Amino acid sequence: MADSNLVLHRGAKPVTPEELQRYIAPRPEGRWFPLAHSRVLNVVSDTLGEAGYVVERQKLGVLRDGSRFFGTLDLKSPIAEGVALAVGVRNSVDKSFPLGFCAGGCVFVCDKLAFNSELLVRRKHTIHGERDFVLRIAEAVGSLPAFQEQDALSFECMRNAELDDDRADALIFRGFEWGMVQHRDLAKVL
Structure with a gap:
């Protein structure tokens, strides 16, 4: 089982993917080009799917009338017995934090802005932010097999240590x- 934790305790509320689509990004202004939360989730989900990963469970939440989005996705990709890969994602359309993606055996995403795992990707909401975010997500997802293999070796060493x-x-x-x-x-x- 993946070890992902989505903590919504500062007023954030859980949402479904369908409800997430209702939150529209505001118009760009100056150098700030926000992305809709559903677009961010779709980029992550599609990239994972194209790489052969299957999402087993997802938890999503929004805060401040939908201006902030947080989510975790547990994958059917074992690292070791009882441990699988998980992904965290977050986005804001109120200029409070950049686009974010994290992945690993232990993912922590919180509406108090904690965002932690072994692999992190962040990208500002700029004119090329979406393009760069898509490319960095693809690179991060491409590195997951090597990460999985290394983590599996680490878990095996720990399990065999007396x-x-x-x-x-x-x-x-x-x-x-x-x-x-x-x-x-x-x-x-x-």
Whole structure:
């Protein structure tokens, strides 16, 4: 299963792809050329489809009367047992942030503007923004097989690594010190 997280907690509301099409981009002004949210989603979906990726599940949301768009797409592309590729996408038509695409084994997209994964693509809304975004998405999707292979090797190495109890406990507590494990989760992790 892909590990994508779409967090909508600052007033964003979930939408379907059909509802997303209702949000129209404003007219360009000066050097700013916004793209409609549905166009951004279609570019990502079409590019993934042309490369042979299948979207298993998608979660979409909009914020501020539809001026900001956030989404995650879980793909049927395993990296390792229990882990698959996921994609994040975001767009704004209020000049608040650039077009965005992210992909990897763990994708985090939030309406508080957190946008994180192993592979990131961003492009400003300029006269050539759509063309450049399409090209960069194609390059990013083209690099996914190599990323998948490298991540699969990493997961395999981690799964085959043997740790004695003392070393495992030390790593868990180090994760706690670094803030990777919260105090409320410590007992469960141990």
